[in-house]
Amino acid sequence: MSDFVTASAAPSHVPVVEGRAIVQDYHIAGSMFNRARTIRALNGIDFKLDKGKTLAIVGESGSGKSTLARIIALIDAPSGGDLLIEGSKVDITKTRPGPAMRSKVQMVFQNPYGSLNPRQKIGDVLTEPLIINTNTPASERRERAEAMLVKVGLGPEHYNRYPHMFSGGQRQRIAIARALMLNPSLLVLDEPVSALDLSVQAQVLNLLADLQDEFELTYIFVSHDLSVVRYIADEVMVISKGDAVEQGTREQVFEDPQNAYTRQLLAATPITDVEAIRARVARRQAARAAMATPA
Template identity: 70%
Template sequence: MSEIVLEARNLVREYRTAGNFFRKEKVVRAVKGVSFKVERGKTLAIVGESGCGKSTLARMITMIDPPTSGEIFIDGEQVDISKGISKELRRKVQIVFQNPYGSLNPRQKIGDVLMEPLVINYDLPASERRHRAMEMLKKVGLGPEHFNRYPHMFSGGQRQRIAIARALMLNPSLLVLDEPVSALDLSVQAQVLNLLADLQDEFGLTYVFISHDLSVVRYISDEVMVMYFGECVEYGTRDEVFSDPKHEYTKTLFAATPRTDVESIRARLARKAAARAA
């Protein structure tokens, strides 16, 4: 049987808005009874428009926010923030954020950024921390010459590589990727996605990949969950969801996605060239 790394059961997350003289206190349900499982070495893509609850779900998975109700299991261990989370469990789940410019401390050298998780979690000599950081830089396509540079000296794609390297320093089981390529140029997106695929194969990583870009999701996912107003409205393998969507919202998402018909573009350009030649 396949090993389940992450399991969510009927997750609910509510937020209370403060009331005043003119308005009563309200309860807003950002996530409404969401359940799913992710097998080791696989990628679950969570898709939906802004405000559908994707990032709220990511915050629960990464133990930043507790669910109002429901259960989360990581490697079979139940997550209960109210009882305290062990360092070992926290090390198993790491996150890469959307903005590569805001996720790195501008005053820290890159070497210090990578070594910081080791300082917090392990009692290692400085030479071992430095060696591990250097090795991880190589894994993400950077070199030892980058070790003592500051974040402002890197491009957006390079910064996202550094953020990925930092997330992998603790050898996690699960990596949550919250719109990790949406702030990057298309050519750089492809490079980062290929890097993520290579790292997944090398380390046996499990991904929860949050995105609104269906072309990216189609490339990287094994399973897809579509969210709409805090609910899971469609859930299945990538091929099932993309080839035969069941829910009307999923169909609307696909219909709104820009498509590139290469043959029609070539034909149009050929007609224009012929018209100019005539």
Template identity: 85%
Template sequence: MTAIPVVEGRAIVQDYHVPGSMFSAAKVVRALKGIDFAVQKGKTLAIVGESGSGKSTLARVIALIDAPSGGELRIDGQPVDIRRQRPGPAMRSKVQMVFQNPYGSLNPRQKIGDVLMEPLVINTDVPASERRERAEAMLKKVGLQPEHFNRYPHMFSGGQRQRIAIARALMLNPSLLVLDEPVSALDLSVQAQVLNLLADLQDEFDLTYVFVSHDLSVVRYIADEVMVISKGEAVEQGSREELFADPKHPYTKSLFAATPVTDVEAIRARVARRKAARQAQPA
């Protein structure tokens, strides 16, 4: 029996209505043109394409932020249509999103502890004492310390802020994380650290990722499956190995040819060795 995908899209369409002006008529712009996809539990689907291709639009649809104009979205096999009914806390807790800008995604007036506890306050009846305990534990999971609980966002670096954003996204124990260019605003060395963290968290919590990126080096490192989008259409889909070894579509070939791809296999091997060493340690 084939496992039910954690998230699945069937013929997803997204239209934007552009109002007219004195010099132009109103029109409809189709940002997504009937996209199909499915992601199995514990896997990572990378969505790649140029700026304006529609990849971030699709990410917002998957994260239940924007309602698609047409098609069907399923989470754990259950149809979700936020055009007709807003998802409740149970559905919201399954899907969380990490945004590109670690500087703009955190409220500068909130302490980090309050940032992490807020999803629990809004969506659960967890008591205050347990909320703090969970928040401090999650800080440790992402490589920060409990004493950071009472600090403000401006006191952290960009990489630390993105770790905090990841921690916030995990507070409701989601099964699916949608990550929209989560490392593109970070220095290269910090990118590697955050990608390693995401790989570790995926293994620990059996997470499913939808990972939006224009950086093929990042995609080659983190993805299991890759979907290439051009002008709102999915022009090619396949495993990471297949697409990088033998891209078929002319757009994919041109995209790969125009983008330098660094060798990430050494990074992947180091991460694997580190995980093996940690697992071999006595409890």
């Protein structure tokens, strides 16, 4: 069962995910005292991301970053624009995506305490996506779930336990395991470590890095914490009031920001102890450099 998490294959020249002029409007109904109005949350966002890369979407609360994440994760339909997954246009304005498309994109939410059903055993949490979306036999479902628990740093003995028996960091590992059960090519991670202590953040980020390296996963990583983004992102998109005010590689955005809003975010970012993250990323970069060097 060692290959059960292999990400969906896509031609190397086709982005895993691409957004073209993504717009999201929210219509507010009128009342006796207020007129009906429309609020634009996203104003024509463009982006693309290749296999095995991480795009960090950053911005203040209310900037539109979580709205964009929910569209990419196929949870909400955009008001306009095109979303492509592995080169295929996704039309979720008329009908919900089928299992084949939905299995390619999974989401991990911010709150590890609220994202798991407290009445479900962990084994049921992990096997439920297989029951809903596949015809996997019951015996294989359990085998895959137990193997996935090992992949995220837990064990088969946790299969029959309940969420309240785990810490926040362990629950987030379980949420990541659940997201991987359908072999997605893209994970949308909405503030996945913001509710965790700093030491636990580093552990979960290291786990995500390991899974990405092993299975060539592609990540959309939503965060307001630039001290974390700096050490995990390949590319960065800065959103303000629904507009992508700056996009570029991590080095471009952090070392030579072009937009005043980006510079304000960087200046307001507290310096935190991210040595564990720094060391992990340094090892990844060294490994990639060694692989790229001809023998």
